[in-house]
């Protein structure tokens with residue numbers, strides 16, 4: 001199985017070990033805070049997406065947010081499981097993140113509903129850096 005097949009997008013969105021806080025095994029996505037203009041954003045970057053300042057620091061992002069919008073996908077490359085769901089979640093920090101929904105049960109998902117951002121470690125590949133994936137979990141799931 002190739003690395004690409006091992007981490008198919010329907011399993012969650014991939015992030016590297018520099019994009020995840022693993023403190024106390026409580027995995028959280030890391031975002032950025034700009035010390036110049038106070039903007040917060042995702043994903044991790046070496047400069048501010050708003051003012052281009054390089055005075056930025058990583059911050060752990062909330063694990064709860066509100067579903068801004070979502071959709072179910074029924075057509076995908078042949079290795080992917082369909083249907084799968086994607087969406088945008090607004091975090092209390094003012095950051096909107098894109099990701100995959102845990103399931104496609106219509107009654108589990110509603111615009112503005114609270115969702116949990118689940119981050120988990122991918123299976124290790126010998127000699128490769130640790131990869132993580134995240135997805136959105138409904139409170140009704």
Ligand SMILES: [Zn+2]
Nearest residue numbers: 034037048051
């Ligand atoms: Zn800035």
